[in-house]
Amino acid sequence: MEFITESFHNKRLKEFNINIKTKYKVKDRVLERNTDNSINDDIIDGVRLEKKYYKDGFLIYKVSNFDPRIHYTYLFNSEENKEVLCPNCGKISTVKEFVNGCPYCHTYYNIDYINKELGTKEHLDNIIHSEKYNKITFIVDLIISFIIVFMYILLNGRTFNIYDVSKIIVGGLVLGFFLYYIFYVLDALILLLPIKIYKNKRNRRQIEFWNNALKNNISKKTFFNNFNYELQRYYYLDNNDVIDYDIIDYLDFDLSTKEDLFITVTVNIRIIKYINNKIVKKVENKKFTLKRDKTFVNKLNGGINIIKCHNCGASIDVNRENCEYCKTKINYLQEWYLED
Ligand SMILES: [Zn+2]
Ligand SMILES: [Zn+2]
Incomplete structure (x- = not known):
C-alpha cells in the first residue's frame, strides 16, 4: 500500500531494489515495518531499535543507534478492510481496493495513515552517567x-x-x-x-x-510531520544517491514571526547513500528553514483523501507534480514547507 507520506522514499528504494526492515519498540513489544510491504505493523508511539538494509534480498547494512526520545506512529491496518463510498460515483469498495483509485470511475484517492508521527521529539535532553x-x-x-x-x-x-x-x-x-x-x-x-x-x-x-x-498556533505534531515530509522531497526527489535518512537529534529550533512565520531547525542527521554498490553513511549537522503557508487549502486527512485540481476540478494524485488533465502544478498540501 502506497501512502502519501512514503511515496518519495518508496520510489527511490525501488530504483535500487532495496528493502529496509525497521524494528520498533512499542511498550514491551518489538514490532516491524518493511518498506517492501511484507510486514507493516501498526506502530503507536514507538521507538526505533534497528534498521536493516537489504539489497536484492541480501543484508548489506545495519544501523542500531536510535534516540529513544524520538517517537513514531503509523496507524492504518484497522482501516484496510473498511468499506467506503466513492463520493464521485457512489459505488462501495474497501479501502484496500481504493488504493489505486476508485475501480469504477477512476477517481484518484490519496491515502495516508489515520494517525502518524514521523519522528516527534517527545522528551528533552538529560544526561546519564553511563x-x-x-x-x-x-x-x-x-x-x-x-x-x-x-x-x-x-x-x-x-x-x-x-x-x-x-x-x-x-x-x-x-x-x-x-x-x-x-x-x-x-x-x-x-x-x-x-x-x-x-x-x-x-x-x-x-x-x-x-x-x-x-x-502562534503551531502544532508540534504537524510541524514534525511536515518537516519530515519535506525532507523526503528534499532527499528523494532530486537526482542523488540518498536511500534513507534518520534524524539523530533535533538540536535547536528558532521561530521568526515577522510577516510570515518561519522556523529554523538545526538537526543532527544520518544520511545513507548507495554509491557504486556500496553503502555510504554520513552524519551531518544541518539547518533547515521552513515557512508556514498562510493560504494552504488542501488539508490532508488521515485515511482516504480526494483532492481536486484547483484549476480544472479533476481528482489528483498528490504524489505527481502536475494535474493529469490540465497539467497545472499541484498546490501545496503542507502547512509548513522548506524554503529553497
Ligand atoms: Zn468512483
Ligand atoms: Zn487540472
Missing part, C-alpha cells in the same frame, strides 16, 4: 593503583617476598577504591557539569520555543 564509562574508569583506576603500590613496596622494601604480594593486593585495592572515589567526584565536576549546563541551556531554549509556538 555504566560502561564507570566500569572503564574503575578498571583503569585499579591497574594504576596496583602499579603505584607495587612501585612503593619495591622501592622501600629491602627484600621482596611473598608477604609483599599480599601487601600489593590489599594496598592496591584500598588505594584503588580511594582513587576511584576521587576520580568519580572530580569527573562529575570536570566532565559532567559543563555538559549539564550546556544541555540545560539547550532544554530551556527548546521549552521556550514550544511555548512560543503554542502562542
